[in-house]
Amino acid sequence: MIGNFPYVAVVIFIGLGIYTLMFKKNLIKIAIGVVLIENGVNLFLITLGYRKGAIAPIYTQAPSGQAMVLPTPQALTLTSIVIGIATTALILSVAMMIYKHYGTLDTDQVRRLRG
Amino acid sequence: MLGLLETGSGFWSAIIWIVVVLVIGSIVIYIRNKGEDSYKKNTEQDKPFISGNPEKSKEESHLGASHIYWGFTEALKGYYNPLVKMHTGNINDYSGWIIVITVIILIMVGVSG
Amino acid sequence: MNLSNHIPILIVAIPLLAAFLVPLIGRINKKATGTLTTLALSVSLILTITLAVKILTVGPQAYVFGATSPSLTLPSGLKFPIRIMFQIDAMGIFMGLITAVVSFVGAVYSLVFMKQHSGLDKYYSLLLLLTVGMFGMEFTGDMFNFFVFLEIASIASVALISFRGIDLGEPAEAGFKYMVVSSISALMVLFAVGIFYGQYDILNFAAIASVIKYSQLDKIALGLLIPVLAMKAGAVPMHMWTPDAYSEAPAPITMMLVATSQASLYALFRVVFSLYNISLNALTVGWIIIIFGLLSMFIGVTMAIIQKDIKRLMAYHAVSQTGYMFLGVGVGLAVLANPVALNQYGITAMEGGIFHIMNHAMYKGLLFLTAGALFFRTGTKNLDKMGGLAHSMKYTTIFFIIGAAAIAGLPPFNGFASKLLIYESVYKFNPLLSIIAMVVSILTLASFVKVFHSAFLGPKLPQFKEVKEVPRSMVFAMAVLSCIIIFFGLFPDLIVKNLVHPAVMSLIEQLQYTGTVLGGM
Structure with a gap:
């Protein structure tokens, strides 16, 4: 039961992110919503590789017979975090440009393109 | 034959289509060139007829994009x-x-x- | 070392290297950046054509990174592949050819079109990265690698969409919207990758395809992948970002964005056909894709008719045309489990849908370029303010007529050939679908008649007295696409037989796809 706890956290993270994206009206908060979903997915990936009582997957220092956590999900998560930083930085800088021209960050105002 | 595309229930060939269009087109042009007897040059037949309204200048007569298909969008409101x-x-x-x-x-x- | 074995990686590596060289070169000589970009993309184009010839004569190619030999997919007797690899079959190279042509033409067009903008080194750098992202999405054989290339393409395209955001608000707004929706889609893809990895401990497309069980978790992964990839392709009702992004990006970038969304469409077909194939419930998923197609076709074209912004109008048409691809391929998928119907009309429907991808990239690219040419000379995208431009822009007018006739499906242009294939095969599946497709085609013609009338016809307007034809390199870029359109229109059978049919078969036959990596299993 306690082993499933990270998955519950994943669902909460993604659910909060989706809620933020759908109902929060501030562009910065929308950026935070994207980051929340991203953290949920990263947590999901890293949990997949977890084995109970296992050690870090470093072959040279491992005692023989000891279980190791899976290294691949960690590599995936690391890549995903790096990409996430690029995404977040881009979203925030574009939000900055929007603020410069529109003078507001309210999603109800930032909709000159419609119809 | 080159350009013959099988569609499952028939075929399509652009080359044949172009040949047919050229043949029909040349017939149409031939008929058109025979002319119309009742047409006389430099009479009121040359002038546009806008239901009796005066003719606008060329620059003003251009129809903007918003006016096109007005009836279509109005009907499908x-x-x-x-x-x-x-x-x-x-x-x-x-x-x-x-x-x-x-x-x-x-x-x-x-x-x- | 035989260099011809390394063509798959060179196609991606050359633009990638150039992308990081361009800012350096820009420090020394501003003008050389565009030339370098064009050069790199032309090399990529030539290599793609070489690879296409090889794949269509020899068979699918796998390229393994970091192995002693690039074709060593299963090192030291392992049962499953552990290394990242490119796996390119007829379908992948079909999309690769589109990307190569479109990005090359886009770079040539940008040379003059973007001249008066500052920060051109960054522009070209991003353009090259966008190309890399597209090639990667189409060539990769690894799920996580696909996610990475998807993100590269999204980030590069967002930066390019909001490229004019320094001076204007709207491009920034469009970029923001596109970034948010594409981040959601990329994260859902990553979540699906996690589900696959958790079940099968592998990330390779072919290896997952060979063991996939269609368990409850696989269904969740499928249910996440279909909508987000369809969204990236611009399916209604998740299409709202398309008109925003397409209308605010610079014209050559819009053309490349069309190709990017088609790369996502390709990924959707890859997932449904190569990954799941007959293990999924083909009828349900097929109808989901058909309904996406119907909605996209109809709502796209009706929204296009009422638009006043020329690029927004064309963007809605892009949504509408994507619907045809969904329709054709969806019908093929719906009858996948039924070999009789598949042979009778399913394969033809898919040929129509896949052929339409290439046709659409060419004529929609051409139309966006003509819209860019109008913007370049008149400085407006508003159709109400245009008029009489055929007097002064003769070449652009001719190119527009070619593009508009092709998109409306008028013979003898290429749009007609692919639409005919779709009509006649879909009619046997369900006549109503075929009739809706024809109505949409008529409405398409109607709305392009509107554009043609209001932009090109009419008297020469006083404010456009000084307007001239666009410079030669832009005319060249549009002429290349026009020639491709006319060639495809005149000889559709050559393309369908040699390019499209192998692509369709490589989608349908799952064993051929997995066999490239796992050997004859």
Whole structure:
């Protein structure tokens, strides 16, 4: 039961992110919503590789017979975090440009393109 | 033959089509060149007729894009008004649609087995 | 070392290297950046054509990174592949050819079109990265690698969409919207990758395809992948970002964005056909895709008719045309489990849908370029303010007529050939679908008649007295696409037989796809 706890956290993270994206009206908060979903997915990936009582997957220092956590999900998560930083930085800088021209960050105002 | 595309219930060949168009077109041009007897040059027949209204200058007579298909959009108002309203341009709605469709498809795929 | 074995990686590596060289070169000589970009993309184009010839004569190719030999997919007797690899079959190279042509033409067009903008080194750098992202999405044989290339393409395209955001608000707004929706889609893809990895401990497309069980978790992964990839392709009702992004990006970038969304469409077909194939409930998923197609076709074209902004109008047409691809391929998928119907009309429907991808990239690219040419000379995208431009922009007018006739499906242009294939095969599946497709085609013609009338016809307007034809390199870029359109229109059978049919078969036959990596299993 306690082993499933990270998955519950994943669902909460993604659910909060989706809620933020759908109902929060501030562009910065929308950026935070994207980051929340991203953290949920990263947590999901890293949990997949977890084995109970296992050690870090470093072959040279491992005692023989000891279980190791899976290294691949960690590599995936690391890549995903790096990409996430690029995404977040881009979203925030574009939000900055929007603020410069529109003078507001309210999603109800930032909709000159419609119809 | 080159250019023959099988469509399952027939075929399509652009080359044949062009040949046919050229043949028909040359017949049409031939008939057109025979001329119309009742036409006289430099009479009122040459002038445009706008239901008795005076003719506008050329620069003013251009029809803007908004006026084209006015009747079409006016007749389909009941369809267009909700549709245009749906395109709010609000980012919350954009992500909302994605989530809603994802949920619908998850249910459809899950139920269908 | 035989260099011809390394063509798959060179196609991606050359633009990638150039992308990081361009800012350096820009420090020394501003003008050399565009030339370098064009050069890199032309090398990529030539290599793609070489690879296409090889794949269509020899068979699918796998390229393994970091192995002693690039074709060593299963090192030291392992049962499953552990290394990242490119796996390119007829369908992948079909999309690769589109990307190569479109990005090359886009770079040539940008040379003059973007001249008066500052920060051109960054522009070209991003353009090259966008090309890399597209090639990667189409060539990769690894799920996580696909996610990475998807993100590269999204980030590069967002930066390019909001490229004019320094001076204007709207491009920034469009970029923001596109970034948010594409981040959601990329994260859902990553979640699906996690589900696959958790079940099968592998990330390779072919290896997952060979063991996939269609368990409850696989269904969830499928239910996540279909909508987000369809969204990236611009399917209604998740299409709202398309008109925003397409209308605010610079014209050559819009053309490349069309190709990017088609790369996502390709990924959707890859997932449904190569990954799941007959293990999924083909009828349900097929109808989901058909309904996406119907909605996209109809709502796209009706929204296009009422638009006043020329690029927004064309963007709605892009949504509408994507519907044809969904329709054709969806019908093929719906009858996948039924070999009789598949042979009778399913394969033809898919040929129509896949052929339409290439046709659409060419004529929609051409139309966006003509819209860019009008913007370049008149400085407006508003159709109400245009008029009489055929007097002064003769070449652009001719190119527009070619593009508009092709998109409306008028013979003898290429749009007609692919639409005919779709009509006649879909009619046997369900006549109503075929009739809706024809109505949409008529409405398409109607709305392009509107554009043609209001932009090109009419008297010469006083404010456009000084307007001239666009410079030669832009005319060249549009002429290349026009020639491709006319060639495809005159000899559709050559393309369908040699390019499209192998692509369709490589989608349908799952064993051929997995066999490239796992050997004859």
